[in-house]
Amino acid sequence: MPTTVLGQNQYGKAECRVVKVVRDGTTHHIKDLNVSVSLSGEMDEVHYSGSNANVLPTDTTKNTVYAFAREHGIASAEEFAALLARHFVAGQEQIHRARVRVEEYAWDRIAATGHSFVRDGRETRLAQVAYDGEQLQVIAGLKDLTVLNSTGSEFWGYAKDRYTTLPETHDRILATDVSARWRYGWTGADGAPAPDWDAAYARARTHILDAFAETYSLSLQQTMYRMGSRVVEHDADIEEIRFSLPNKHHFLVDMEPFGLKNEPDAPGGPVYFAADRPYGLIEATILREGAEQLIPVDLTTL
Ligand SMILES: O=c1[nH]c(=O)c2[nH]c(=O)[nH]c2[nH]1
Numbered sequence: 480m481p482t483t484v485l486g487q488n489q490y491g492k493a494e495c496r497v498v499k500v501v502r503d504g505t506t507h508h509i510k511d512l513n514v515s516v517s518l519s520g521e522m523d524e525v526h527y528s529g530s531n532a533n534v535l536p537t538d539t540t541k542n543t544v545y546a547f548a549r550e551h552g553i554a555s556a557e558e559f560a561a562l563l564a565r566h567f568v569a570g571q572e573q574i575h576r577a578r579v580r581v582e583e584y585a586w587d588r589i590a591a592t593g594h595s596f597v598r599d600g601r602e603t604r605l606a607q608v609a610y611d612g613e614q615l616q617v618i619a620g621l622k623d624l625t626v627l628n629s630t631g632s633e634f635w636g637y638a639k640d641r642y643t644t645l646p647e648t649h650d651r652i653l654a655t656d657v658s659a660r661w662r663y664g665w666t667g668a669d670g671a672p673a674p675d676w677d678a679a680y681a682r683a684r685t686h687i688l689d690a691f692a693e694t695y696s697l698s699l700q701q702t703m704y705r706m707g708s709r710v711v712e713h714d715a716d717i718e719e720i721r722f723s724l725p726n727k728h729h730f731l732v733d734m735e736p737f738g739l740k741n742e743p744d745a746p747g748g749p750v751y752f753a754a755d756r757p758y759g760l761i762e763a764t765i766l767r768e769g770a771e772q773l774i775p776v777d778l779t780t781l
Pocket residue numbers: 634645697698699700726759
């Protein structure tokens with residue numbers, strides 16, 4: 480009989496949807512989160528013999544998420560995740576590591592009342608906090624931040640082989656849905672105060688957008704590098720940032736059959752076909768010199 484041993488394992492409750500309302504008189508404030516908890520530690524026995532003695536139920540982790548929202552409020556995705564991660568490791572000696580992931584959805588106020596909201600169409604804010612009993616690792620980010628430059632983008636001078644048909648262009652649309660994760664150097668270990676998470680998030684988002692808008696682009700790779708280096712250069716707390724950027728191709732429609740010209744600078748403006756697939760997928764990590772690359776390569780796993 481071949482023998483087996485247990486490898487990496489973790490467990491917890493995924494996707495606890497928690498909505499916290501703060502009532503400030505008749506003006507309400509909303510935090511809308513999707514929280515996933517993963518715990519690991521001395522969990523051999525539950526796998527080998529079925530003894531649950533070391534297993535804090537996933538139902539309890541779910542309850543803790545809701546109870547903490549009530550007892551502590553939700554100051555920011557990062558702070559809430561760190562609070563939970565510390566709690567699970569500190570509270571159960573058999574649990575050595577906790578990872579808490581948060582997606583945050585934003586709501587805009589509808590003017591008529593203090594308690595009416597419309598889900599805003601912006602990006603989703605992301606936070607992941609891991610705690611090993613000593614150090615926190617905080618990775619924040621965003622996904623589905625959709626941006627488009629209607630000019631100021633070229634793509635030419637690339638390598639060619641017998642299968643290359645792409646025409647070189649000196650004026651194209653550049654569009655992408657930004658997915659980015661950045662890691663903070665702060666670990667909570669040396670008593671240093673935590674960054675202001677909301678301000679740091681807003682800064683990173685602004686630098687990403689400004690670099691996208693201000694870069695005259697020769698490739699999405701170049702634009703991506705500028706976005707990343709701008710974030711790292713402007714925020715001493717951020718050690719590295721990783722992007723996954725679909726190149727959302729917009730092709731000029733061939734109007735020759737209709738006897739119409741359709742050039743980027745045509746009078747009245749050009750018409751494009753927005754292709755949804757396949758798309759180029761451009762990915763990279765941009766690091767502070769000397770920093771370690773700790774953000775996983777595949778952002779869909781984070
Ligand atoms: O910005 C781009 N980078 C590429 O690597 C690439 N490849 C391609 O076909 N179009 C583009 N555009």
